[in-house]
Amino acid sequence: MVGMEFSGTPQKTVTAREAGLVACTRCARAWPIGTEACGRCGARLVSRDVNSLQRVWALWLVGLMCYVPANTYPMLRTQQLFSVDESTIIGGAVELAHYGAFGIATIILVASVVIPLGKFWAIAFLALSVGKKGGFPSSRRLLMYEVVEYIGRWSMIDIFVVAILSALVQLQGLAAITPGPAAFFFALSVIFTMLSAQAFDPRMIWDAQATDEKARDHG
Amino acid sequence: MVDTPPPVSIKQQSKGRFSGASFIWVIPLLALVVAFGVAWQSYSARGPLIIVSFEDGAGIAAGETKLKYRDIEVGDVEEVSFNEGLTSVEVHIRLKKDVAPYVDESSVFWIVQPEVTAQGISGLSTVLSGVYIEGSWDSEIGGEAETFRGSDVAPLIRPGLDGLQIAFRTTTNGTLTDNTPIVFRGIEVGKIGRAQIARSGAFAIVEGLIYDEHRHLVNSSTRFWDTSGFDVSIGPSGAEINFSSLATLVGGGITFDTFVSGGAPVLDGEVFDVFVDRETARNSLFTTSEVDPLQLSIIFDENVSGLTTGAPVELSGFRIGTVSSLSGIVDFDQFGDSRVRLNVMISIQPARLGLPEEVTADAALSLLQNRVANGLRARLASASLLTGGLKVELVEVPDAPPARLVSDGSALPVLPTTLSQTSDVEATVEGVFTRINNLPIEELLNSFINVMNSAEVLISNTDLQETPGEVRTLLNDLSGLVTSEDVQNIPVALNATLVRIEALVTELEQQRIAETLGRTLAAASDAADAVTSSVEGVPELVAEIQTVAARAASLEFDTLINELTALTSSAEELVSSPETAQLPTALAGALDQLNATLRELREGGAVQNVNQTLASARTAADSIAVSARDLPQVIERLNALFAQAGLTIEGYNQGDELSRAAQAALRDIQEAAGALEKLARTIERNPNSLLLGR
Numbered sequence: 001m002v003g004m005e006f007s008g009t010p011q012k013t014v015t016a017r018e019a020g021l022v023a024c025t026r027c028a029r030a031w032p033i034g035t036e037a038c039g040r041c042g043a044r045l046v047s048r049d050v051n052s053l054q055r056v057w058a059l060w061l062v063g064l065m066c067y068v069p070a071n072t073y074p075m076l077r078t079q080q081l082f083s084v085d086e087s088t089i090i091g092g093a094v095e096l097a098h099y100g101a102f103g104i105a106t107i108i109l110v111a112s113v114v115i116p117l118g119k120f121w122a123i124a125f126l127a128l129s130v131g132k133k134g135g136f137p138s139s140r141r142l143l144m145y146e147v148v149e150y151i152g153r154w155s156m157i158d159i160f161v162v163a164i165l166s167a168l169v170q171l172q173g174l175a176a177i178t179p180g181p182a183a184f185f186f187a188l189s190v191i192f193t194m195l196s197a198q199a200f201d202p203r204m205i206w207d208a209q210a211t212d213e214k215a216r217d218h219g
Numbered sequence: 220m221v222d223t224p225p226p227v228s229i230k231q232q233s234k235g236r237f238s239g240a241s242f243i244w245v246i247p248l249l250a251l252v253v254a255f256g257v258a259w260q261s262y263s264a265r266g267p268l269i270i271v272s273f274e275d276g277a278g279i280a281a282g283e284t285k286l287k288y289r290d291i292e293v294g295d296v297e298e299v300s301f302n303e304g305l306t307s308v309e310v311h312i313r314l315k316k317d318v319a320p321y322v323d324e325s326s327v328f329w330i331v332q333p334e335v336t337a338q339g340i341s342g343l344s345t346v347l348s349g350v351y352i353e354g355s356w357d358s359e360i361g362g363e364a365e366t367f368r369g370s371d372v373a374p375l376i377r378p379g380l381d382g383l384q385i386a387f388r389t390t391t392n393g394t395l396t397d398n399t400p401i402v403f404r405g406i407e408v409g410k411i412g413r414a415q416i417a418r419s420g421a422f423a424i425v426e427g428l429i430y431d432e433h434r435h436l437v438n439s440s441t442r443f444w445d446t447s448g449f450d451v452s453i454g455p456s457g458a459e460i461n462f463s464s465l466a467t468l469v470g471g472g473i474t475f476d477t478f479v480s481g482g483a484p485v486l487d488g489e490v491f492d493v494f495v496d497r498e499t500a501r502n503s504l505f506t507t508s509e510v511d512p513l514q515l516s517i518i519f520d521e522n523v524s525g526l527t528t529g530a531p532v533e534l535s536g537f538r539i540g541t542v543s544s545l546s547g548i549v550d551f552d553q554f555g556d557s558r559v560r561l562n563v564m565i566s567i568q569p570a571r572l573g574l575p576e577e578v579t580a581d582a583a584l585s586l587l588q589n590r591v592a593n594g595l596r597a598r599l600a601s602a603s604l605l606t607g608g609l610k611v612e613l614v615e616v617p618d619a620p621p622a623r624l625v626s627d628g629s630a631l632p633v634l635p636t637t638l639s640q641t642s643d644v645e646a647t648v649e650g651v652f653t654r655i656n657n658l659p660i661e662e663l664l665n666s667f668i669n670v671m672n673s674a675e676v677l678i679s680n681t682d683l684q685e686t687p688g689e690v691r692t693l694l695n696d697l698s699g700l701v702t703s704e705d706v707q708n709i710p711v712a713l714n715a716t717l718v719r720i721e722a723l724v725t726e727l728e729q730q731r732i733a734e735t736l737g738r739t740l741a742a743a744s745d746a747a748d749a750v751t752s753s754v755e756g757v758p759e760l761v762a763e764i765q766t767v768a769a770r771a772a773s774l775e776f777d778t779l780i781n782e783l784t785a786l787t788s789s790a791e792e793l794v795s796s797p798e799t800a801q802l803p804t805a806l807a808g809a810l811d812q813l814n815a816t817l818r819e820l821r822e823g824g825a826v827q828n829v830n831q832t833l834a835s836a837r838t839a840a841d842s843i844a845v846s847a848r849d850l851p852q853v854i855e856r857l858n859a860l861f862a863q864a865g866l867t868i869e870g871y872n873q874g875d876e877l878s879r880a881a882q883a884a885l886r887d888i889q890e891a892a893g894a895l896e897k898l899a900r901t902i903e904r905n906p907n908s909l910l911l912g913r
Binding site (some may be wrong): 051054055058059061062066081082083199 | 246251347348
């Protein structure tokens, strides 16, 4: 987080890899490169996770796949005395907006549509830009990654609301709220995007910068 | 102090066959497989889309309305649209795959809506959940069909629903209420659908369904009748009101019974007649099989009120049909004027004519044609004198103008008519009633009551019962008196006396007193003696007349009337007295008395006596009248005589007495004469008064 202040001007940085070291990602102990497992905590040591991007993309894809039914299937199944109402996420938000609850509609839209879509976009952007030089500053990309990773768990707020409503409103016969199939897919989508974000190895951001600098030095 | 990292074993990363690809890709692949699997599964499980068109889409909503079969969802409405030209609503229904093969061309669809009828409430669940579409199809897989025509009401006979499918036809004058239950001994065993008018317009027809478990109740000798509403019948046992149940009272219904055994089983499609009531239904079983009635038209010149639909048509007193409809008809071409005539349509049941061979309407028509050529005519006749109802009679008119019963196919054959019988009967009855009305019954009764009252009062009066006798004796006396020679000779004697007195007086006047005083005195003495002797009878006469007059005066009929009035009032008192309770017995007694009295009177010859009395009274009165006519002369003469005698015999003291006696006698005679005259006038004026006391 400290890097935020001096972002903008790339400084001359020396990565661990260049120093012939590998850092344990769990306990942050640095080991000579080539060490397979952390001598202190036992975590596997990999200087650069070569499969990281593949995992990111694979999980990202699954997350995106899950996001489609999460929006087409109904999220909530509200059963009143004699009528059953099923609403999708967007449909529910639109309905709320119709009733004048713009605030709640906005919250739902932001939490369920804007943030997940932003996450998809951000992860894809990071994964795509990791090997590319120039363009977006690395510090910004790191910030983006941290925001994505931090905000990812808050996407579960939808599932949380559905879970609470389903648990609370179970008045036999009179009214009942049950989660629709979209809730399941939405949860999967959130989980997979979180996993996808975690699968990203942020160290690769700096590799690109390093290659930049290298090129600059030699060139 | 810097820790030197301990030497760690360095292993070269093993390079696998898929060194370039991570194992993680299995997850998206798996997800894809699952997604495709689910998609394929749901696609393959999807049934075909059918299109059902309805007249209107009552409450059908895409995505909400379900298709149900035996109350289980078997499809969803996916889309609601109009057909080309917007004449109907097309509902696209996604069927479930497992029932789809059964939905073939024989399937029917209808919309289930809440319905409140006299039979009950149906489709109540749809009030809150919304309508749904119910489908019905048989249990055999048939050819596929995509478009169907839905009905707005639930069809009575559904494919795959077991039951005896029959049809009902109304008989003449019969009615049908559609969508009503078929009730057997209070149990609903079937139902009829929506009635339709047959193409010929002669009857209504409706399809009916006897539920499968009750189909054995119906066989070929079963008769159905309408129990709609209630019927009131007034018979020898009093008034009766019949209705089977409140539901049929409100909504109508059909019931049936098998009056005789031995009917053949009934197959689907059989047509039954629905009779008007149980009696007709039962009777129809025993008459020869009813065939289509023969419809005829009769045009009556006179428009008579009282003929109604359903009035009997009789042939020589035997009912062969009924009046099916009445209307007016104006046909200038046919009748030559534009008067409204009465057009009566009758339907004749050929089975009632006793046709020898084939019992058909045509045979009946040819028979009637034959009879019409021989003078059979239709006429209106009174069916009931009390209600003024009319009937149509077919009678043979001996010398009727020739006419024919023509049937040209297009219009109904027209039966020729003859003069109706109704007006005569009505006129006669009216005349009789008028004359009865005009009879002064009340006055007659009043008079009779008066007469009876008077008679009773008169007869029950003992005084009165004696009166005839008294009157008789009195009259006898009177007549005896009047007819007595003495009385009749009075005038003569008086005349003679007066003549002699006159002659004496003239002689006295003519002779000189002085000369003939001695003789005169002697003569006067003689004369006086003579006068005395002659007048000797007068006081007796006067006394007699006086008694007569007194008795006549005492015969004041006013008194009698007063007495009678008193008696009447006492009789009234008697009537109003508490003993009136015994009036009947008293009346009977009085009547007995009356009878007895009348018998007595008859036996005693009272009437004859009265008659005789009256006759003699009349003669007596006449005689009195005659005598009375003479009396004034007598009196005048007496007056004149006394005036002269008074002057002449003034000096005689003896004469005073005589003259006073004579004057008194003469006054009495005068009074008697006046009384007699009065009596005579009264009797002359009203001879009955003597008897009736008035």
